Amino acid sequence: xxxxxxxxxxxxxxxxxxxxxxxxxxxxxxxxxxxxIINDDPAKRWRNVILIAFGQKKMFKRWLPxxxxxFIYVAFxxxxxxxxxxxxxxxxxxxxxxxxxxxxxxxxxxxxxEMLSVLAFIATLVFLARRNIVKVGxxxxxxxxxxxxxxxxxxxxxxILLIMGIMMMNGADQVLQQMEPGHYPATGNLMMxxxxxxxxxxxxxxxALVFLERTGWWLHIMVVxxxxxxxxxxxxxxILLAFPNTYYAxxxxxxxxxxxxxxxxxxxxxxxxxxxxxxxxxxxxxxxxAADIFQLSWKNVLDAYTCTECGRCTSVCPANLTGKKxxxxxxxMDVRDRAEVIYSNIESGDAxxxxxxxxxxxxxxxxxxxxxxxxxSDEELWACTTCNACVEACPVLIDPLDVILQLRxxxxxxxxxxxxxxxxxxxxxxxxxxxxxxxxxxxxWFKEA
Amino acid sequence: MVVQTIQQLIASGxxxxxxxxxxxxxxxxxxxxxxxxxxxxxxxxxGVSFAVLGNEESCTGDPARxxxxxxxxxxxxxxxxxxxxxxxxxxxxxTCPHCFNTxxxxxxxxxxxxxxxxxxxxxxxxxxxxxxxxESGETGSKTTYHDxxxxxxxxxxxxxxREILSALQLDVIEMEQSASRGLxxxxxxxxxxxxxxxGDQRINVARAEQVLATxxxxxxxxxxxxxxxxxxxxxxxxxxxxxxxxxxxxxxVQKNNW
Numbered sequence: 001x002x003x004x005x006x007x008x009x010x011x012x013x014x015x016x017x018x019x020x021x022x023x024x025x026x027x028x029x030x031x032x033x034x035x036x037i038i039n040d041d042p043a044k045r046w047r048n049v050i051l052i053a054f055g056q057k058k059m060f061k062r063w064l065p066x067x068x069x070x071f072i073y074v075a076f077x078x079x080x081x082x083x084x085x086x087x088x089x090x091x092x093x094x095x096x097x098x099x100x101x102x103x104x105x106x107x108x109x110x111x112x113x114e115m116l117s118v119l120a121f122i123a124t125l126v127f128l129a130r131r132n133i134v135k136v137g138x139x140x141x142x143x144x145x146x147x148x149x150x151x152x153x154x155x156x157x158x159x160i161l162l163i164m165g166i167m168m169m170n171g172a173d174q175v176l177q178q179m180e181p182g183h184y185p186a187t188g189n190l191m192m193x194x195x196x197x198x199x200x201x202x203x204x205x206x207x208a209l210v211f212l213e214r215t216g217w218w219l220h221i222m223v224v225x226x227x228x229x230x231x232x233x234x235x236x237x238x239i240l241l242a243f244p245n246t247y248y249a250x251x252x253x254x255x256x257x258x259x260x261x262x263x264x265x266x267x268x269x270x271x272x273x274x275x276x277x278x279x280x281x282x283x284x285x286x287x288x289x290a291a292d293i294f295q296l297s298w299k300n301v302l303d304a305y306t307c308t309e310c311g312r313c314t315s316v317c318p319a320n321l322t323g324k325k326x327x328x329x330x331x332x333m334d335v336r337d338r339a340e341v342i343y344s345n346i347e348s349g350d351a352x353x354x355x356x357x358x359x360x361x362x363x364x365x366x367x368x369x370x371x372x373x374x375x376x377s378d379e380e381l382w383a384c385t386t387c388n389a390c391v392e393a394c395p396v397l398i399d400p401l402d403v404i405l406q407l408r409x410x411x412x413x414x415x416x417x418x419x420x421x422x423x424x425x426x427x428x429x430x431x432x433x434x435x436x437x438x439x440x441x442x443x444x445w446f447k448e449a
Numbered sequence: 450m451v452v453q454t455i456q457q458l459i460a461s462g463x464x465x466x467x468x469x470x471x472x473x474x475x476x477x478x479x480x481x482x483x484x485x486x487x488x489x490x491x492x493x494x495x496g497v498s499f500a501v502l503g504n505e506e507s508c509t510g511d512p513a514r515x516x517x518x519x520x521x522x523x524x525x526x527x528x529x530x531x532x533x534x535x536x537x538x539x540x541x542x543x544t545c546p547h548c549f550n551t552x553x554x555x556x557x558x559x560x561x562x563x564x565x566x567x568x569x570x571x572x573x574x575x576x577x578x579x580x581x582x583x584e585s586g587e588t589g590s591k592t593t594y595h596d597x598x599x600x601x602x603x604x605x606x607x608x609x610x611r612e613i614l615s616a617l618q619l620d621v622i623e624m625e626q627s628a629s630r631g632l633x634x635x636x637x638x639x640x641x642x643x644x645x646x647x648g649d650q651r652i653n654v655a656r657a658e659q660v661l662a663t664x665x666x667x668x669x670x671x672x673x674x675x676x677x678x679x680x681x682x683x684x685x686x687x688x689x690x691x692x693x694x695x696x697x698x699x700x701x702v703q704k705n706n707w
Contacts, residue, residue, distance in 0.1 A: 267524055318635060322649055324648040419643045421642055440504070442504045446452035
């Protein structure tokens, strides 16, 4: 085994170990949400995964960004094939282990990857321009200040490095195949790299070319590893979580809000619709709705980690469009950031986060005196018209409205705090079953006519 | 126009085919009353057997639920379901997409299982069956269609109302945002009952601007709250006399000169 292969194997093992820990952390954060069993109609769920995550169906509502996004996405998918070869090469110290062994399939696949890489390179430049030069509105909302914008640009720069690495490697390889055919098995003509890169490398010494080829190879694989470790800290995690998120997305009618069965039981016994008395013997008044991560469903937290901050939701939100503070994307980002803070605090093991002393610090025993309401103001919550435009807009089936409505429920049911204007409506409903305090004759409209 | 309560009808030994769920707006709001009268008139004209709950009807609870008041919502739901079941109601038609959504999608959780239709669905069905004939005549004026969120995005009904418009031979021009991308009128989620949160513009005014951009003289709508909101929006632009906001049922009555 060559030194290079040993170093590569050690790096790979460490990266995989670190990645395992980081992804396990994400799974545990998502599990801080309330348990909810989601397993009905798997056929429909797989259909969503195939059409919406894999097939990007909803992206194509805006075809221009969808097209460029598709270049990057397909390039990413296909490059995984080349990555398998690079991994095997790296560990065994061989060079292009599949070349010449799978016939024409090899140049076909590599050529396809090269073409998509060039398209992805263009797409990446377009995306950088859309964010930083054209300044598309949805990338410049207040919640995008600082880290979210930097994160997006870092990802795009990483993609440029990935593509540069692979093209440099292939271009040098094309030249080396002619000079040292024994060492560099024929791959067939790789069109993009022979056209764009190889001409610049002609006339270089073998040493220089080997150096360029190796640099390209290491650059590509190290950026891949970098991505693998960076993803769990980035909005770019959507490339993985889009799949489970579309699988677990709500299938029930969009207009059906989540029920609170405890309230149904309470009311049914109050109205004498059931035989049993009030079931809650402890006398403890349960909390309704959600104020923090632990009261949201795990699916809401999965939504938050799936969000890639594209802002399609916010760009169609009627409240946001008319200058209100509400931004559905911000709500989702707030859920994620709060979950991140809670989990980091739990990881710290610091006793100051214990509800009561003398217990191990876990999600159950955790309290930091804060909740989502320090991040999400009443003004944002009350501005929502429940129009579902955000739900409709999300390409990966995130449901910001579900979070907004759970937070509203908490405010109204536990704190009785809400817009003062709603009180007459609530009172009128309670006393007369109408939303307006009016003359209560529901037969006048046809009797008087 | 003849409208009977289900109580009266059952007392006289009859059973209506449909229960017409009028909703708070239809019952009490002067503008929405015109819509429910138009719809009742259409049913009279084509001989549809229906009845209303009258004073036994109560709000479905939608605004309370969307405002976060689950207790109040479920109280309404349980009581309404009791009333509907007492009269053995199986089929409901409503002119309000909020009532429609709640009755159809949310009441089953509390044991209320009914066939629920928005009146546009029935109107279109009656037109397709030939039961409801639309007088032919010249192509009508330029009309745009406003999708209510709860009929459109929430329940996926986009083409049905548009089919009615084409049966009415109207010159339909779509707004900049329509169908699944339609802009809300600003009333949903309890907004109808409160002042706006601070912002640059009212949502209904933004929508009115999109209406005006089409140059249409009529806005066809399907929701009493959208109608109020759009009228207010047009008024803010001082165009209330130039652009009419009408429900699809009203457009049919107008076309047939009933």
